Amino acid sequence: MAGRRVCPTNTSTDGGSNNLSLLLRSQRVASSSEPLDPLFIPGSSPSFLGTRSMVSFEDFHRTNRANRSFFRTFDQEDNGDEDLDEYFHQPEKKRRLTVDQVRFLEKSFEVENKLEPERKIQLAKELGLQPRQVAIWFQNRRARWKTKQLEKDYDTLQASYNSLRADYDNLLKEKDKLKEEVLQHTDKLLMKEKEKGNSEVSDVNTLSQEPPQKPVVAEAASEGEESKVSLVACKQEDISSAKSDIFDSDSPHYTDGVHSSLLEAADSSYPFEPDQSDSSQDEEDNLSKGLLHPPSYIFPKLEDDDYSDPPASSCNFGFPVEDHAFWSWAY
DNA sequence: TTGTGTTTTATTGCCTCC
DNA sequence: GGAGGCAATAAAACACAA
Numbered sequence: 071m072a073g074r075r076v077c078p079t080n081t082s083t084d085g086g087s088n089n090l091s092l093l094l095r096s097q098r099v100a101s102s103s104e105p106l107d108p109l110f111i112p113g114s115s116p117s118f119l120g121t122r123s124m125v126s127f128e129d130f131h132r133t134n135r136a137n138r139s140f141f142r143t144f145d146q147e148d149n150g151d152e153d154l155d156e157y158f159h160q161p162e163k164k165r166r167l168t169v170d171q172v173r174f175l176e177k178s179f180e181v182e183n184k185l186e187p188e189r190k191i192q193l194a195k196e197l198g199l200q201p202r203q204v205a206i207w208f209q210n211r212r213a214r215w216k217t218k219q220l221e222k223d224y225d226t227l228q229a230s231y232n233s234l235r236a237d238y239d240n241l242l243k244e245k246d247k248l249k250e251e252v253l254q255h256t257d258k259l260l261m262k263e264k265e266k267g268n269s270e271v272s273d274v275n276t277l278s279q280e281p282p283q284k285p286v287v288a289e290a291a292s293e294g295e296e297s298k299v300s301l302v303a304c305k306q307e308d309i310s311s312a313k314s315d316i317f318d319s320d321s322p323h324y325t326d327g328v329h330s331s332l333l334e335a336a337d338s339s340y341p342f343e344p345d346q347s348d349s350s351q352d353e354e355d356n357l358s359k360g361l362l363h364p365p366s367y368i369f370p371k372l373e374d375d376d377y378s379d380p381p382a383s384s385c386n387f388g389f390p391v392e393d394h395a396f397w398s399w400a401y
Numbered sequence: 402t403t404g405t406g407t408t409t410t411a412t413t414g415c416c417t418c419c
Numbered sequence: 420g421g422a423g424g425c426a427a428t429a430a431a432a433c434a435c436a437a
Binding site: 212 | 431
């Protein structure tokens with residue numbers, strides 16, 4: 071461990087001398103037929119200086135003569151004695167890998183982003199780099215890849231969030247719109263019933279002679295029980311799909327999402343039989359009571375802000391906008 | 402030319418695995 | 420305990436606007 075950290079670019083012994091000779095060859099003759107030839111683009115060879123700085127010059131002073139002679143040869147050929155002298159008095163400098171080296175490493179990284187020891191040495195040989203440099207390059211490359219991957223993941227999540235947010239906003243708007251609609255209808259209904267209540271006294275004597283225009287059921291409440299009105303204006307499938315938020319699930323009359331009185335009414339043919347013209351006075355009384363005081367489960371807690379949003383497929387709260395049966399009855 | 406921001410190469414310390 | 424990976428970081432190289 072300790073040895074690994076001390077000037078690793080020069081202390082690595084796995085194939086180091088081989089690399090040096092390869093490096094020398096590749097740097098000397100870019101147009102030769104050596105294995106590295108495919109790595110070099112014609113005209114790019116002058117830029118292939120990256121590896122010469124890969125050896126620490128501090129360590130260079132303590133390294134063997136073979137290495138020293140390599141640098142001497144290289145420097146003399148490339149830069150002359152001045153540069154050689156410069157090297158001895160310069161602190162170590164980083165050099166970037168050449169375009170071709172990077173390209174080669176990138177291709178290798180695409181194949182496998184982890185580096186086995188054998189592969190590392192092989193790559194180092196082919197590129198004329200220290201195995202340690204190859205390892206460092208892969209390590210940094212993995213770090214870059216990870217960063218990019220995180221950015222991609224972030225973008226994907228961001229897009230997903232934006233989409234969901236848009237859907238949510240649309241549903242909120244729709245909810246508010248429907249809420250408003252329900253309130254309007256409620257007001258109208260109450261107003262209607264109020265008017266009806268006012269005229270009821272005068273009409274009560276003549277009412278028995280006329281059948282009700284719409285079938286409305288007023289169930290006689292048992293003793294001590296508040297009378298309730300079953301409003302049956304929806305089709306059967308509307309009833310069965312009445313798991314709407316319009317019904318307060320906390321209501322004692324609410325069973326399995328379908329109002330019990332609605333089910334009762336649906337079972338009975340009474341509400342749909344127009345020939346009940348001879349309805350009793352009691353029934354009419356009950357009707358009047360019920361309509362004058364619409365039960366709370368008809369318009370439950372609409373002002374409640376946190377009632378749940380309806381699913382997108384049932385955004386009409388169980389009252390299809392097109393189906394005006396319910397509301398036309400109310401009018 | 403120079404200041405500044407970005408990218409690339411390399412180091413360090415810590416951690417895990419065998 | 421050594422080898423190798425990773426995160427954090429330093430520092431050189433590079434790009435580019437002013």
